[in-house]
Amino acid sequence: MTLALLVSGFRSTLVHLSAVDLAIIIFYFALVLAIGMYLKGRANTSEDFFLAGREMTAWIAGLSFLSANLGSLELMGWAASAYQYGILAAHWYWIGAIPQMVFLGLVMMPFYYMSKTHSVPGYLKLRFGEPSRTLSAICFAFMTVLMSGINMYSMALVMKVILGWDIHFSIWVSSVTVAIYVALGGLRSAIFNEVLQFVLIWAGALLIPILGLVEAGGMSGLRARVIANAGEAYTHLWGTMGSPANNPMGIHWTGIVFGLGAVIAMGYWTTDFLVVQRVLSAHNLRAAKMAPIIGAAFKMCVPFIVILPGLLGWAVLPFKLTGEDVAVATGGHSYNEVLPLMLARYCGPGLLGLGVTALIAGFMSGMAGNVSAFATVWTYDIYGALLHKNSTDRQNVSMGRWCTIIGVIVSIGTAYLVMQFHSIMDYVQALFSFFIAPLFGTVLLGMLWKRATNAGGFFGLLAGTLSSIGMWAWVKVDHSALRYIAMSPQAKDMAENMYRALWSGLICALVTIVVSLLTKPRPVEELSGLVYGATQIPHEEHVSLFHRPAFWGAVVLVIFVILQIIFW
Amino acid sequence: MNPNETHRAETISIWFFIGISLLVNGVIIVGAGVHELIQPPPPEVRVILFEYHASLWWGAMLAALGAFYCWHFAPSRLSE
Numbered sequence: 001m002t003l004a005l006l007v008s009g010f011r012s013t014l015v016h017l018s019a020v021d022l023a024i025i026i027f028y029f030a031l032v033l034a035i036g037m038y039l040k041g042r043a044n045t046s047e048d049f050f051l052a053g054r055e056m057t058a059w060i061a062g063l064s065f066l067s068a069n070l071g072s073l074e075l076m077g078w079a080a081s082a083y084q085y086g087i088l089a090a091h092w093y094w095i096g097a098i099p100q101m102v103f104l105g106l107v108m109m110p111f112y113y114m115s116k117t118h119s120v121p122g123y124l125k126l127r128f129g130e131p132s133r134t135l136s137a138i139c140f141a142f143m144t145v146l147m148s149g150i151n152m153y154s155m156a157l158v159m160k161v162i163l164g165w166d167i168h169f170s171i172w173v174s175s176v177t178v179a180i181y182v183a184l185g186g187l188r189s190a191i192f193n194e195v196l197q198f199v200l201i202w203a204g205a206l207l208i209p210i211l212g213l214v215e216a217g218g219m220s221g222l223r224a225r226v227i228a229n230a231g232e233a234y235t236h237l238w239g240t241m242g243s244p245a246n247n248p249m250g251i252h253w254t255g256i257v258f259g260l261g262a263v264i265a266m267g268y269w270t271t272d273f274l275v276v277q278r279v280l281s282a283h284n285l286r287a288a289k290m291a292p293i294i295g296a297a298f299k300m301c302v303p304f305i306v307i308l309p310g311l312l313g314w315a316v317l318p319f320k321l322t323g324e325d326v327a328v329a330t331g332g333h334s335y336n337e338v339l340p341l342m343l344a345r346y347c348g349p350g351l352l353g354l355g356v357t358a359l360i361a362g363f364m365s366g367m368a369g370n371v372s373a374f375a376t377v378w379t380y381d382i383y384g385a386l387l388h389k390n391s392t393d394r395q396n397v398s399m400g401r402w403c404t405i406i407g408v409i410v411s412i413g414t415a416y417l418v419m420q421f422h423s424i425m426d427y428v429q430a431l432f433s434f435f436i437a438p439l440f441g442t443v444l445l446g447m448l449w450k451r452a453t454n455a456g457g458f459f460g461l462l463a464g465t466l467s468s469i470g471m472w473a474w475v476k477v478d479h480s481a482l483r484y485i486a487m488s489p490q491a492k493d494m495a496e497n498m499y500r501a502l503w504s505g506l507i508c509a510l511v512t513i514v515v516s517l518l519t520k521p522r523p524v525e526e527l528s529g530l531v532y533g534a535t536q537i538p539h540e541e542h543v544s545l546f547h548r549p550a551f552w553g554a555v556v557l558v559i560f561v562i563l564q565i566i567f568w
Numbered sequence: 569m570n571p572n573e574t575h576r577a578e579t580i581s582i583w584f585f586i587g588i589s590l591l592v593n594g595v596i597i598v599g600a601g602v603h604e605l606i607q608p609p610p611p612e613v614r615v616i617l618f619e620y621h622a623s624l625w626w627g628a629m630l631a632a633l634g635a636f637y638c639w640h641f642a643p644s645r646l647s648e
Contacts, residue, residue: 020600024593031589038580060582192582199586203593207626211617316616348615350600350623354593 014162014337015344021353028200028357029177032193032364036181039189046396049186050118050376051281058287060195062294065278066302067194068369070201075306075362076158079339082310083321085248086226086234087567089310090303094237095261097299098560100269102553104279105292108270110537111447112280113288114529119373120273120443121381127446127530128457130385135461136442137381139435140273141374145407147274148370149414155363156415162340162356171415174360178368179408182375183401187281190372194278197361198298204351204358205305208339211346212312225315234314237567243490250492259498263505267440274373285538289549296556300563313338316345371411375403434472437501438464441508449516450524450531456516464508471500580643587637594631597623 017025043049056064081089117123121140125133156170181189216222226234233240233247240246241253269275269292282288313321319332321341327334333341343355379399384391391399442461445452474481475496485503486495527534545551601623608614639645 018600020596024596027592027596028589031585035585192585195582196586196589200589200593203590203630207622211620211622214620215617345616346622348600348604348609348618348623350597351626354597357593 014340015352015356017163017353017356018349020349021356024350024353025357025360028361029173032181032196033177035192035196036184036189039185039192042188043184043186044397046379046393046400048188049397049400050372050379051277052186052188052191054281055283056191056278056281056287056291058282058290058294060191061279061282061287061291063198063298064191064194064281065275065291066295066298067198067201067365068190068275068278070198070302070362070365074302074366075201075205075359076154076336076339078306079310079313079342080335080337082307083313083338084310084335086230087237087307087311088234088241088247088249088251090237090307090567091256091260092265093299093303093307094560094563095256096265097269098296098556099261100265101292101296101299102556103266104270104276105289105296105549106553108443108447109279109288109292110285111530111532111535112276113282113285114535114537118280118380119377120271120276120439121377123443123530124446124457125381125385127527128442128452129454132442132454132458132461133381133385135458135465136435136439137377137385139439139465140377141382143435144274144370144374144377145410146414146418148367148374148407148411149416149418151363151367151370152411152415153418155360155367158340158359158363161337162343162359171412174364174367175408175412178364178371179405182368182372183404186397186400187277187372187376190368191278191281193368194365197365200354200361201358202305204354204356204361205309207351208342208346208355209304209308209312212309212316212342216312216315222311222315226311229320230314234311235567237564239568244488244492244495245490249495250490251486251495251498252488255486255495255498255502259495259500259502262502263437263440264498264501266444267436267438267501267505271439271443272436273377274369277373277376278369286540286543286547286549290552293549293552293556297552297559300556300559309342310338312342317341367411371404371407374407375400378403378407434468434504435465437505438468438508441505442512445509445512446531448532450527450533451516451521452512453516453519453521455519456512456514459515460508460510460512463511464504467507468500468504471503581641583637584641584643587634587639587641590630590634591638592634594627594629594634597627598631599627601627 042053045053047053078089078092081092112120112123115123115126117126119137121133121137124136152171152175155174156165156167159165159170160167181193185192213219213222216225223235236247238253241251241256244250244252279288279291282291317338321327321333321335321338322330324334324336326332339359343352347355379396383399383403384396388395438461441464442457445460446457471485475485482491482496483489485491486499488495491499524534529535540548540550601621604623605621608618
């Protein structure tokens with residue numbers, strides 16, 4: 001069943017917008033374009049255009065960091081996953097985000113920031129040389145354009161399902177809007193709009209869990225209803241993970257802890273330039289360290305507007321949601337519709353428009369994040385490094401603007417290509433494990449191990465990426481191979497993604513270590529500002545406790561642990 | 569951590585734009601809520617928990633927050 005068939009199979013729209021709702025949506029588009037126009041005159045240098053002048057406060061960089069991640073899959077996809085898998089879906093918000101964001105802020109950010117790099121591939125160039133930068137830049141650019149296409153297609157699909165809007169109209173209107181405001185104002189415009197979108201997402205989506213809990217009879221009522229309608233396993237975060245057979249996701253806790261937590265999420269939150277770029281815009285090192293921690297504090301709350309509506313679907317909806325195939329065949333509703341169904345259940349005119357605006361804002365912030373990151377990596381790490389080495393600052397800004405437009409056009413092409421794939425979620429997970437997990441291994445060893453050499457970094461990254469693609473292809477050709485990769489005959493597709501990432505990360509690290517030990521190390525003085533042990537990191541003894549990133553990082557981690565215990 | 573910190577080099581703060589957004593959306597939603605209060609829709613098309621009139625209090629809350637942000641981060645006030 002392709003997504004194109006899925007779209008054609010929908011019977012009717014889920015909600016009908018009134019004039020008031022349309023006014024709210026039109027006002028949103030007008031405001032984001034106005035912000036882009038206003039910021040046009042403030043993006044004249046490459047530092048302005050690609051790094052927002054490195055002038056953002058910790059709060060703005062932190063909220064933008066989180067908002068860039070709130071793409072199409074976050075709101076709709078994870079609400080659907082919460083209905084399908086229960087509270088297990090919250091792992092992607094907690095163990096799959098919080099420790100990693102704190103780690104980025106406290107451990108890795110000093111090196112990114114102090115090296116004054118413009119991008120993550122740029123850091124690899126400083127640490128491991130040009131070949132590593134080229135490999136990661138090409139992989140990143142490829143992945144980013146695909147992700148942007150996924151964002152576009154997801155949004156168009158949602159608009160088709162919820163509102164009955166033409167899928168081509170949605171793709172073109174949203175992408176042209178993003179192209180205009182990012183091309184005009186660069187990263188600063190993207191960041192301003194991302195913070196606005198973050199607020200709108202909360203304003204539009206928060207009412208659903210509030211009213212849902214009122215209807216369900218509070219948390220205890222919700223839990224009782226979910227157990228009655230779905231089963232006890234849907235209410236436990238860790239208690240059912242001793243065996244893949246005991247939980248709806250079919251995954252062992254090692255897959256979540258090591259595959260998701262230690263590799264995929266670490267890779268995504270610490271090396272995906274889409275999110276790291278936002279933090280690089282901070283106005284000083286302390287703000288750069290604080291921004292991911294602020295992001296982590298808000299990230300812990302996102303399950304309230306994403307996971308809870310999915311669980312509330314089990315508690316209050318008078319019918320059962322099914323997979324796409326069954327929904328199309330029977331005329332019922334699928335998991336993917338749970339969030340719009342809940343929106344339509346509680347929100348009247350006006351509130352409905354705000355809720356739909358929240359969805360559109362989520363899609364557009366993710367798309368803008370991809371496009372601005374693509375423009376930066378292309379301009380600095382491909383165009384400036386390979387095609388036009390002596391480009392001027394003005395040429396770089398011009399290239400950045402053109403790249404934004406071209407990136408959007410390529411993304412539109414990708415959006416149409418994505419229609420051929422079976423599942424958006426699986427596709428994205430596969431992409432993450434292709435590129436992100438090995439990249440994390442390379443960057444982490446580069447930052448923490450002085451002995452890692454240029455050859456070690458390059459071949460480790462190459463081996464990790466190729467092995468990930470190889471494992472993915474193996475399972476595609478022979479599905480029984482899943483039991484070997486995920487180490488269990490009961491393993492399901494989600495488990496395969498976790499373990500493939502784990503193995504590719506380990507292969508990357510192993511190859512990096514072996515090749516490094518066989519090749520000549522770089523002099524320590526060349527590694528200043530790039531590696532622990534060779535870098536003087538500013539101390540914070542003179543700063544009060546409440547201004548120390550480490551203190552707030554510890555607070556966030558304590559709350560994270562408490563949440564795990566509460567929902568065990 | 570001070571959430572009121574804003575972007576240093578800009579004349580207009582991002583929080584001012586957010587204030588405009590919340591204020592306009594809040595006023596529109598309150599207006600829709602008042603209309604529903606005066607002319608309630610037929611029971612068969614009402615949303616669940618209609619009797620709570622979420623449009624009114626949620627819209628009012630957004631409008632109040634937006635108004636505060638517009639006032640606090642107004643360009644004229646910040647440039648003083």
